[in-house]
Amino acid sequence: MKPNEQTDISIQNVSKIFRTGFGLKKTGVNGLSLEVPRGQVVGLLGPNGSGKSTTIKMIMGFLKPTAGSMTVCGHAVPSKISRSFIGYLPENPRFPKFLSGKSLLQFYGGLLSLRGKALAHRIEFLLDLVNLRWAANEKVQGYSKGMTQRLAIAQALLNEPRLLIFDEPMSGLDPLGRKDIRKLIAEVHRELPEATIFFSSHILEDVEQLCSSVALLKKGRLKTFCKVEELLKVEAQRFDVAVKHDSTTETKSLTGTQELVTFLNEAKNKGYLVMGISSHRTSLEEALFKDETVLSGAPL
Amino acid sequence: MKSLFQIAGITVKELLHEKIFYLLAAFSLLAIILSLLLGDLTYAEQSKITIDFLLAGIELTNLLFSVFMGITLLHRELNLGWIAMVLSKPISRTHFLLGKFLGQITIQASVILFLGVLTIVMCRMNEIHLAYQALFQSLVLTFLQGILMSAIVYFFAVNMGALVSAAASLGMFALGSFTEGAVKTNAALDTHPAWKMVKAVVPNFRLFNMKTLVSYGLSIEWHLLGIVCAYTLICSAMYLLLAGLCFSKRDIFT
Numbered sequence: 001m002k003p004n005e006q007t008d009i010s011i012q013n014v015s016k017i018f019r020t021g022f023g024l025k026k027t028g029v030n031g032l033s034l035e036v037p038r039g040q041v042v043g044l045l046g047p048n049g050s051g052k053s054t055t056i057k058m059i060m061g062f063l064k065p066t067a068g069s070m071t072v073c074g075h076a077v078p079s080k081i082s083r084s085f086i087g088y089l090p091e092n093p094r095f096p097k098f099l100s101g102k103s104l105l106q107f108y109g110g111l112l113s114l115r116g117k118a119l120a121h122r123i124e125f126l127l128d129l130v131n132l133r134w135a136a137n138e139k140v141q142g143y144s145k146g147m148t149q150r151l152a153i154a155q156a157l158l159n160e161p162r163l164l165i166f167d168e169p170m171s172g173l174d175p176l177g178r179k180d181i182r183k184l185i186a187e188v189h190r191e192l193p194e195a196t197i198f199f200s201s202h203i204l205e206d207v208e209q210l211c212s213s214v215a216l217l218k219k220g221r222l223k224t225f226c227k228v229e230e231l232l233k234v235e236a237q238r239f240d241v242a243v244k245h246d247s248t249t250e251t252k253s254l255t256g257t258q259e260l261v262t263f264l265n266e267a268k269n270k271g272y273l274v275m276g277i278s279s280h281r282t283s284l285e286e287a288l289f290k291d292e293t294v295l296s297g298a299p300l
Numbered sequence: 301m302k303s304l305f306q307i308a309g310i311t312v313k314e315l316l317h318e319k320i321f322y323l324l325a326a327f328s329l330l331a332i333i334l335s336l337l338l339g340d341l342t343y344a345e346q347s348k349i350t351i352d353f354l355l356a357g358i359e360l361t362n363l364l365f366s367v368f369m370g371i372t373l374l375h376r377e378l379n380l381g382w383i384a385m386v387l388s389k390p391i392s393r394t395h396f397l398l399g400k401f402l403g404q405i406t407i408q409a410s411v412i413l414f415l416g417v418l419t420i421v422m423c424r425m426n427e428i429h430l431a432y433q434a435l436f437q438s439l440v441l442t443f444l445q446g447i448l449m450s451a452i453v454y455f456f457a458v459n460m461g462a463l464v465s466a467a468a469s470l471g472m473f474a475l476g477s478f479t480e481g482a483v484k485t486n487a488a489l490d491t492h493p494a495w496k497m498v499k500a501v502v503p504n505f506r507l508f509n510m511k512t513l514v515s516y517g518l519s520i521e522w523h524l525l526g527i528v529c530a531y532t533l534i535c536s537a538m539y540l541l542l543a544g545l546c547f548s549k550r551d552i553f554t
Binding site for chain 2: 057064080090094096098099107110111112
C-alpha cells in the first residue's frame with residue numbers, strides 16, 4: 001500500500017470484542033470508522049469505557065482488532081513501518097527505574113536507529129524542551145508523575161514523528177501539571193507543525209484549548225467527528241441583557257446576535273434603559289453534551 | 301539486529317538490579333559451601349561426592365535462574381507496562397523476546413563461569429582433584445541446559461500466568477529428566493503412545509547430565525558435546541519460535 005499523503009490515521013469499520021471468560025464477551029469498539037487528516041490536532045473524547053484507549057492501543061498494534069482494518073500514514077497496522085511514523089505516549093508511562101532519564105532516551109533513540117551525535121543533539125534539545133535537563137542523570141525512580149510524563153513526551157519526540165499519539169496525556173496530574181503538559185503539547189505542535197497530534201482525553205477544557213478537531217466516542221461508536229469551531233458554531237451565542245423600566249430592573253436572556261439587535265431596538269423605542277449586556281460563549285462541553293449526560297456514562 | 305543487542309544490554313542491566321538475582325547468587329554460594337560440608341561428612345569417595353554436589357548446586361542454580369528470571373523479566377514488562385514504550389518503536393515482538401532471552405542467557409553464562417571458577421578455587425583449597433576438561437564440558441552442558449530451559453520458560457510465560465508458567469516449565473524439566481529412567485525399568489512403557497508423545501514434545505534433559513563422569517575425572521567425546529549443542533539449539537529455536545508466534549498474536553494490555 002502506498003503512503004497516503006492526506007490521511008495519517010485511517011480506521012475502517014474496526015471492532016474489538018474482548019473475551020471476559022466463561023464465554024462472556026464485551027465490546028470495546030464497535031464498527032468504528034475514522035479518517036484523521038494530516039497536520040491536525042485531533043482530540044478523541046468520550047467517557048470512561050467508551051473505547052478511546054482501545055482504539056489507540058489498536059492503532060499501536062498492542063490489541064488486535066476483531067474486525068476491520070487500520071492504516072497509519074498509508075501503512076497497514078500492525079507493522080514495524082507504521083510504528084516508525086508514530087511517537088507514542090501511553091496513559092500511564094512507566095520506565096525501568098534503574099535507568100536515568102538520559103540513558104532511557106539513549107536506549108529508545110537506539111531502538112529508533114538514531115546513533116552518535118545526531119542522537120546526542122536530539123536528546124539535549126528534548127531535555128531542554130521538556131525542562132528535564134537538570135534531572136537528566138537522575139534515576140527515573142526519583143521522578144515525580146509530572147517529570148515522568150515529560151520524559152515520556154520527550155521519548156515520543158525522539159524521531160521527529162509524523163504522527164503523535166497521546167493516550168490521556170494529562171491523566172493523574174494536578175492542575176499545575178496539566179497546565180505544564182498542555183503548554184508542552186502546544187510547544188510540540190510549534191516544533192513539529194506538520195505532525196498530526198491525536199490524543200484522547202475526557203478533560204474537555206484541554207481538548208478545547210489544543211485541538212482543531214474532535215471525535216466523540218460513546219460505547220465504542222463514533223458519535224461526532226468535526227472541527228471544534230464548527231461544533232461551537234452549532235449553538236448560537238447567548239446574551240443576558242439587563243434593562244430598567246418603571247423603576248424595575250429586568251434581565252432578558254437572548255440567543256444569537258439577531259435576537260439581541262431586535263430586542264435592543266425594541267427597548268430603545270419603548271424608552272427602556274439598558275443597564276448591561278453579558279455574553280456567554282458556548283463551551284465545548286455544552287456543544288457536545290447539550291442533550292446528553294455522556295460524562296456520567298448514563299444512556300443517551 | 302542492533303535493536304536486539306540493545307534490548308539484551310538493557311536486560312543485563314535490569315537483571316543486575318534484581319533482588320532475585322542476588323538471592324539466587326546467595327543460594328548458589330550456599331550450595332557450594334554445603335557441598336564441601338556434605339563431602340566431609342561421608343566416609344569414602346569424599347572428593348567424588350563433593351564434586352557431584354558442587355555441580356548439582358550449579359545445575360540447580362542455573363535451573364532456578366532460568367525459570368524465575370525468565371518469568372520475572374517477561375511478566376514484569378507486561379504488568380508494569382514498560383513493554384508499551386519498547387513496542388511502540390519499530391521493533392517486532394519476536395525481536396523483543398529474543399533480546400530479552402539473549403540478555404538473560406548472557407547473565408546465565410557469566411554466573412556459570414563465576415561458579416565454575418569458584419568450584420576450582422574451592423577444590424584447590426580442599427585439595428580435591430578436578431579433571432578440568434570434564435569440568436569445562438559439564439559447565440558447557442549446564443549452560444546449554446539453561447538455554448533450553450529458558451526457551452521453554454519463555455514459551456510458557458508468554459501464554460500463561462507466572463505461577464502456571466513456573467509449574468509447567470519445572471514439570472517439563474522433571475519429565476525430560478526422570479521419565480527416561482522410569483521407562484528403562486519398564487520396557488513395556490517404551491512402546492506406549494503416551495510415552496511416544498512425551499518423547500516428541502519434551503526435550504531429553506538427561507543429555508546434559510555428566511556430573512558423575514566429572515566426579516570420576518572422565519570427559520566425553522567432543523563430537524558428542526557438538527551433537528548436544530546442536531540438539532539444544534534446534535529445540536530452543538523451536539520453543540522460541542513458538543513463543544514468538546504466540547506473543548505476536550496475543551493482545552497486550554498495558
